[in-house]
Every structure is written in structure tokens, then in C-alpha cells.
Amino acid sequence: MTPAQHTIVAAVASRFGAKAAITDAADIAPWTTDWRGRYAGAAPAILAPNSTAEVAAIVGMAAAAGVPLVPQGGNTSMVGGATPPADGSAMILSLRRMNRIRSLSPDDGLAVAEAGVILADLHAAAEGVGRRFPLTLGARGSATVGGLVSTNAGGTQVLRWGTMRGLVAGLEAVLPDGSIHDGTAALKKDNRGYDLNQLLIGAEGTLGIVTAATLRLAPAIAQRGVAWVGLASPHAALALLRRIEAQTQAVESFEIVPGDSLALVLRHIPATRDPLSGRHAWHVLIEAVSASVDGEAPAALLERLLAPALADGLIEDATIASSEGQGDAFWKIRDSLSEAERAAGPAAQHDISVPVAAMPDFMIDGAAAVEARFPGAHATAFGHLGDGNVHFHVRAPEGADAATWYAEDAGVVTAFVNDMVVAAGGSISAEHGIGQMKVAELARLGSPARLAALRAIKAAMDPAGLMNPGKLVPLVDRAARP
Numbered sequence: 394m395t396p397a398q399h400t401i402v403a404a405v406a407s408r409f410g411a412k413a414a415i416t417d418a419a420d421i422a423p424w425t426t427d428w429r430g431r432y433a434g435a436a437p438a439i440l441a442p443n444s445t446a447e448v449a450a451i452v453g454m455a456a457a458a459g460v461p462l463v464p465q466g467g468n469t470s471m472v473g474g475a476t477p478p479a480d481g482s483a484m485i486l487s488l489r490r491m492n493r494i495r496s497l498s499p500d501d502g503l504a505v506a507e508a509g510v511i512l513a514d515l516h517a518a519a520e521g522v523g524r525r526f527p528l529t530l531g532a533r534g535s536a537t538v539g540g541l542v543s544t545n546a547g548g549t550q551v552l553r554w555g556t557m558r559g560l561v562a563g564l565e566a567v568l569p570d571g572s573i574h575d576g577t578a579a580l581k582k583d584n585r586g587y588d589l590n591q592l593l594i595g596a597e598g599t600l601g602i603v604t605a606a607t608l609r610l611a612p613a614i615a616q617r618g619v620a621w622v623g624l625a626s627p628h629a630a631l632a633l634l635r636r637i638e639a640q641t642q643a644v645e646s647f648e649i650v651p652g653d654s655l656a657l658v659l660r661h662i663p664a665t666r667d668p669l670s671g672r673h674a675w676h677v678l679i680e681a682v683s684a685s686v687d688g689e690a691p692a693a694l695l696e697r698l699l700a701p702a703l704a705d706g707l708i709e710d711a712t713i714a715s716s717e718g719q720g721d722a723f724w725k726i727r728d729s730l731s732e733a734e735r736a737a738g739p740a741a742q743h744d745i746s747v748p749v750a751a752m753p754d755f756m757i758d759g760a761a762a763v764e765a766r767f768p769g770a771h772a773t774a775f776g777h778l779g780d781g782n783v784h785f786h787v788r789a790p791e792g793a794d795a796a797t798w799y800a801e802d803a804g805v806v807t808a809f810v811n812d813m814v815v816a817a818g819g820s821i822s823a824e825h826g827i828g829q830m831k832v833a834e835l836a837r838l839g840s841p842a843r844l845a846a847l848r849a850i851k852a853a854m855d856p857a858g859l860m861n862p863g864k865l866v867p868l869v870d871r872a873a874r875p
Contacts, residue, residue, distance in 0.1 A: 394416075394437035394438065395437075395460075395482075397458040397459065398437050398438065398458075398484060400458065401440075401454045401455060401458060401484070402414045402416060402437075402438045402440070402484075404454060405440055405442075405451060405454075408450065409442065409443065409447050409450075412441060413440060413441050413442060413443065413447065414438060414439075414440060414441075415439040415440075415441060416437065416438045420439070421436055421437075421438070421485070424436075424439060424465060424468055424485055425476065425477060425485075426476065427468070427470055427473045427474075427475070428469050428470060428471065428532075429471060429473075431473060431799075432473035432476040432829060432830075433476070434476045434478055434479050434481075434483075435477060435478070435480065435481040436477040436481060436483060436484055436485045437484060438484045438485070439485040439486075440484055440485065440487065441489065441490050442486070442490065442491065443490045444491065445565060445567065445573060445604040445605065448486070448491075448604050449567045449572070449573050450571070451486065452486075452567050452568075452571045452602060453570070453571025455484075455859060456569060456570055456857065459857060459859065460482075460483070460484060460859065461482055461858070461860075461861075461862045462483060462484055462485075462486045462859060462860065462861070463475065463476070463478075463483045463484070463486065463598070463861050463862075464486045464488065464543070464598035464603075464860075464861060465485050465487050465489075466487075466488050466489065466508060466509060466536070466538075466540035467489075467532065467535040467536045467540055469532040469535050469536045470544070470825075470826070470828055471744065471825040471826075471828075471830075472822070472825050472826050472827060472828025472829065472830035472831055473828045473829040473830050474597050474598075474826050474827070474828030474829065474861075474864050475540070475598075475828075476829065478862060478863055482862075483862060486602065487509075488507075488508040488509040488537065488539045488603075488604070489509045489537070491507040491509040491539075491604060491605075492507060492509040492510050492511070492537075493506075493510070494506045494507070494514075494515065494518050495507065495605065497518060497519065497521075497522050497524070497610075499522045499523055499610070501579070502524065502610045502611070503562060503579055503607055503609065503610060504518070504519060504524075504607070504608045504610055505563075505577060505605060505607050505608075506538045506606060506608060507539075507604065507605045508537060508538055508539025508540075508542075508602075508603050508604050508605060508606070509538070510537060510538045511533075511534065511536070511537055512526075512528075512529070512530070512532075512533040512534075512536045512537070513533045513534045515538065515608075516529070516533065519613075523612075524610040524611065524612065525610060525611050525612070525613050525614060526560070526608060526610055526611075527550050527553070527554040527560070527610075527645070528541070528546065528548050528550055528554065528557065528560055529548050529549060530546060530547070530548035530549065531728045531731065538603075538605075538606055538608070539603045539604070541557050542557055542561060542564065542594055542603050542606050543594070543595070543596060543597050543598050543826075544597060544824075544825065544826040545558050545594050545595035546824060547777070547823065548824075549645075549646045549648060549727070549777065550645045550646055551777055551779075551782070551824075552644065552645060552646060552777065552779040552780055553642070553645040554611065554645070556824065558591065558594050559609075560608055561590065561608060562607040562608065562609050563576050563577040563580075563607030564577065564589075564590040564593055564594070564605070564607070565603070565604045565605040566589075566593050566601045566602060566603045567604055568600075568601040568854065569600070569601055569854060569855040569857070569859060569860050574589055574593075574601070577605060577606075577607045578607075579607050592850070595826070596865070597827065597828065597861060597864050597865045598860060598861040599860050599864055599865045600850070600851065600854045600860060601854070601855075601860065602860075611684075612684035613684065614682045614683070614684065615683055615684055615685050615686045616682065616683045616685075616686060616691050616692075617680060617681065617682045617683070617691050617720065618680070618681045618692030618693070618694060618695045618713060618714070618720075619678070619679070619680050619692075619713070619714040619719075619720035619723050619724070620678070620679045620680075620695045620699060620712065620713045620714070621668035621669060621677075621678055621679075621711065621712050622676060622677040622678075622679065622699065622708050622710070622711040623669045623671065623673030623675070623676055623708065623709045623710040623711070624673060624674075624675050624676070624677065624708045624709055625673070625674055625675065625709060626674065626675060626753065626757070627649060627675060627752065627756045627778065628753040628754075629675070629708065630675060630677050630753070631749070631750075631752065631753050631778060632707060633677065633702055633708060634647050634778065636698070636702065636707070637679070640698060641681070641694060641698070643682060643691060643694060644679060645681070645682055646679065646680040647677065647678075647679055647777075647778060647779040648677065648678040648679075648727050648775070648776060648777060649675065649676070649677055649756075649774075649775060649776065649778040649783070650675070650676040650677070650678065650726070650730065651675055651676075651773050651774065651775060652673055652674050652676065653771075653773055654730055654733070654734070654775050655667065655676055655726065657730075657733040657737050658730060658733040661732070661733045661736040661737065662725070662726075662729040662732065662733055664725075665725060666722075668712050668722075668723055668726075669711075669712060671709070671710055673709055678724070678726070680720075680724075681694055692713050692714070695713055696713055699711045699713075730784075731784070734788070737788060738789055738791070738793070738795070739788070739789040739798050739803070740786045740787060740788040740789065741786070741787045741803040741806045741810070742784060742785075742786050742787075743784070743785040743807065743810050743811070743821070744782070744784055744822055744823050744824055744825040745782070745783065745785050745810070745811075745814045745819055745820065745821060745822075745823055746780070746781045746782040746783075746814075746819050746820045746823035747781055747814060747817040747818060747819035748781055748817070748819070749778075749779065749780065749781040751781075751817055751818070752781050752783065755774075755819075756774040756783060759772070759810070759813050760772035760773065760785075762809075762813065763787055763806065763810065766809055767787070767790075767802070767805075767806060768790075769790025769791070769793075770787050770788065770789060770790055770806065771787070771788045772785065772787045772788075773785075773786055773788075774786070781819075781823075782823035782824060785810060787810065789802070789803075807834065808837075811834050811838060812838075815838050821835065821838060822835075826865070827865045828864055828865070829864055832863070832864070832866075832867050833867070835865075835867050836867030836868075839867070844867060847865070847867075848866060848867075851866045
């Protein structure tokens with residue numbers, strides 16, 4: 394611990410109590426490695442404020458002393474975005490103690506939640522007042538509001554509700570100089586210039602620390618219907634989606650799953666079973682919901698929509714969950730895909746997007762191109778077909794040593810995949826963010842205009858570079874300058 398770090402830790406413990414300054418190495422260790430186990434850092438302390446005022450004081454101390462801070466919530470980043478640098482130069486600023494839901498207004502359809510509120514707890518609280526927060530993802534039991542805002546998280550309901558960017562009605566944040574930005578008022582119109590709230594969403598903690606968010610709620614679900622469909626190709630899946638969208642707005646989720654990924658789940662995840670009796674190259678999970686018990690039930694709606702698709706051969710088979718438990722079982726398959734992929738061996742995992750219309754060809758042709766370029770590798774894509782975002786995974790050849798493959802081959806595979814994505818007019822990060830994993834690739838593939846703007850904004854708001862160093866914003870390659 395440097396003298397400056399020691400001074401801050403002592404001041405935080407003295408002013409805010411022992412819980413606000415954690416220095417025991419055993420307590421710190423679990424929070425210095427990312428969720429995937431790919432990045433490991435070091436931090437001499439975790440600073441854990443209990444209020445926005447305490448965050449502001451800590452950030453102000455760090456700014457005065459020139460000490461970097463790495464904001465952290467549930468530490469569920471998929472790109473190493475909440476992992477401190479390996480040299481111990483930064484301290485972790487944990488928002489987990491700031492876990493209060495300040496207000497819930499069913500009439501206004503708004504909740505004000507602090508950054509450390511766990512997504513599952515927000516879901517439960519909203520349900521308690523007859524509303525819901527319409528964003529969910531596999532890490533809902535540990536992901537926090539601050540992290541979801543800072544990464545502009547997506548999930549399985551983006552098709553209808555959009556990403557966090559569309560669900561945030563206001564923000565509170567501490568800026569790099571320790572000042573507090575209070576933008577929590579849910580104003581429908583506000584023309585005071587640059588929108589700081591939107592700038593902070595997706596900034597990954599590089600421009601300030603999100604401390605609370607005003608979030609839009611939706612009516613609670615009164616009924617839902619869940620269907621599992623077998624079909625021949627992603628092209629058939631997209632045609633089915635377009636047919637459904639033309640007839641209803643009740644569908645919130647439309648997830649595509651390749652047959653080999655389903656097979657991995659059935660092999661590695663206990664208590665899972667194939668929803669259909671036959672074998673199919675591709676599968677789709679569809680969920681429709683209703684906020685009322687009146688009118689056509691979602692399950693009946695799905696049956697009515699899928700029957701003609703089955704009759705004319707667009708789909709090969711389908712089943713509709715007969716109970717909530719069966720619907721949950723279908724979702725368990727979808728939520729377990731990444732876990733099953735990890736159990737199958739080392740893989741290069743890509744969170745990418747391309748225009749929706751181009752996605753079916755990309756899923757087929759992209760996988761074929763990868764497997765031709767890297768013999769023995771196996772490429773699959775699954776996820777949110779309706780919003781053009783899939784998780785494009787490339788598994789190492791069978792028997793490959795994980796450490797060797799990650800060190801020698803995974804980066805080459807990723808560059809190949811990312812080149813294809815950019816050529817298709819897509820993005821190398823659809824919902825997980827850039828973190829530290831994708832900084833170099835963003836620098837390689839980002840347009841000069843985008844990179845210049847990112848660097849200019851970072852330099853203007855955080856000139857000392859103390860907010861989450863090494864994440865999101867590629868540094869200028871000084872050696873390459875003329």
C-alpha cells in the first residue's frame with residue numbers, strides 16, 4: 394500500500410467506520426478476479442461507502458491524492474470491467490453497501506434504486522407493488538443496478554423493452570472531482586445541453602461513479618406463455634419472428650438456440666431435458682406475456698400463431714409450456730447455455746451484433762468460416778435474434794490445453810471473428826461492454842472519429858485518468874505517433 398493509499402484508507406475508516414475500509418487480504422481476494430476467471434488484479438483495500446455523500450468524499454480524497462479507483466458492484470462483468478490492475482495501484486470502490494430502494498411508485502411507474510441493489514431484489518420489490526422491472530439476465534442474483542447502468546446491460550427482454558439506456562429515467566452519480574450529479578428527476582423534457590445521464594450509461598465507471606438510478610417500471614405480468622420450437626435454420630427463425638411481430642406486441646423474448654448447444658446443456662446441466670421429442674438443427678424459445686387476466690391468454694396466443702407456421706412447414710415442431718414450472722424449465726436451458734459451454738472446455742466467447750436482417754447468414758456463414766480457418770474448432774451462436782445480438786462462441790479443438798489455447802490461439806480467433814463482424818456493419822460489443830478484454834480490439838477496429846471522441850470525453854471529465862483505469866477507452870499509442 395502506497396503512502397497515499399494508506400492515508401485514504403485511514404481517513405475513510407476514521408470518518409465512516411471499519412466497514413467502509415477493508416484491508417484484510419482474504420476479504421479482498423474474491424473481488425480481484427473477474428467472473429470468468431480470465432483476469433486477476435490486485436488491490437490493497439476495498440473502500441465500501443454507505444451513502445452518496447461518502448462516495449463523494451472518497452472520490453474527492455482519491456482525486457486530491459492521485460489514487461485510481463475501480464468501481465465494483467456484483468463483479469459479474471464478462472469483459473474484466475470491474476477487475477483492478479495487477480500492479481495494485483488502484484483501490485476497489487465497492488457499491489454493495491448502497492443497496493437501498495429509495496422509492497417505488499406504482500402510479501408513476503418509477504423506482505429509485507441505489508447502485509448496490511441486486512437485480513433480483515429489485516424484481517421482488519417491484520412485484521410487491523404490482524409492477525415489474527422489465528430487464529432480466531442470467532446473473533440477476535448478483536448483478537447490481539450500478540453495474541447494469543454502467544454497462545448498458547441488455548438481457549432477454551430487449552426485444553420489447555430495450556436496454557438499460559431506455560429503462561433509465563434519471564441518474565445520480567459522483568463525478569471524478571468528487572462533485573455530485575443529481576439527475577434523478579424523471580423529466581420527460583430537458584433541453585439543458587449534453588445529457589450527462591446518457592453519457593454515464595455504458596461508460597463502465599470511466600467517467601464517474603453511478604450511485605443511484607431512477608428506473609422505469611412496467612405493469613406486472615398477470616399471465617405468460619412459453620413455447621419451445623424446433624426449426625431448420627436461423628432464416629426460418631427470423632421469418633417466424635417477423636410473422637409473429639406482424640400480429641402481436643405481446644412477445645417479449647425470442648431466443649435462438651442451436652441444437653449442439655442444447656445437447657451441451659443436456660449433457661452438463663442436471664435436471665434438464667429436451668422439450669421436444671425429435672432432433673432439430675435449431676430451436677427457439679418464445680415468451681409472450683399479458684398484464685391482464687382478461688382477453689386471450691398468452692399460451693393460447695402462441696398456439697394460434699404457431700399452428701399455421703407448423704402447417705406450412707416454417708417450423709418443424711413446437712410445444713407450449715403447460716405450467717409455470719415447465720416454462721421455468723425451458724428458461725433454465727437458455728440460462729444455462731454459457732455454463733454448459735464452459736463445462737465443455739475452453740472457448741473464445743464473443744458478444745456481437747449485426748443488423749437483424751443479416752444475422753441468420755452471419756450465424757451460418759460466420760461459423761463455417763471460423764471452422765475452415767481453425768481446423769478442429771467448433772463455432773456456435775445463440776441468443777437474442779430479434780435485436781441482432783448473439784453470443785458467438787468458438788470452442789477449442791477437443792483435447793486442447795486450456796492455458797496454451799488461450800495464450801496462443803484465442804486472440805487470433807477473436808480477431809478473425811471481430812473482422813467479420815465489422816465487415817458486416819456490426820459491433821464487437823453488443824451488451825457486455827468493452828472492459829479490458831476488448832480495449833485493444835476497439836483500438837484496432839474503431840473508427841478514428843469514435844476513438845477520438847471517446848478519448849476527448851474521457852480527458853475532459855477525468856483528466857487524471859483515475860476512474861476505472863484501463864477500461865473502455867483505448868489509450869493513444871504514443872509509439873505510433875509521427
